[in-house]
Amino acid sequence: MNTVTENDKITGNIVDKSIKQKEQLEGYEKREFPVDRFDLEEQIQNVWQTKDDLDAVTERIMEDTVYDSMTSDQISNVLIGLSELHETRMWKLWKIFETMIRQKNSFLTDEVTMGDVLDKIVDDAGEDDES
Helix, strand or coil: CCHHHHHHHHHHHHHHHHHHHHHHHHHHHHCCCCCCHHHHHHHHHHHHHHHHHHHHHHHHHHHCCCCCCCCHHHHHHHHHHHHHHHHHHHHHHHHHHHHHHHHCHHHCCCCCCHHHHHHHHHHHHHHHHHC
């Protein structure tokens, strides 16, 4: 198998992940039921996947001794794809967070900090667990 084919597969996988993430975002924007801390937790875990993706690419670049190394152009394409994928994951995470804030907006005032908002969400989650 040649290097170009392997690199095209890596790039294709990243693009496929990005497209899948964008399709999922459309579903979150149209959701009619509330999001909860489990949606937020799931999306936080998805964002951590970016690190695993970067580790895989780094390993491929650093340890590719069987085939010719990736060209700088191929590396750039992979990194651009990862950047877009990460941006999509972060956008989805932010949308879920914003929705949770809107759902809990009865406690918000002009002087509330982001820490106050997170504390309120955690407190509410604790109350749900006790029920």
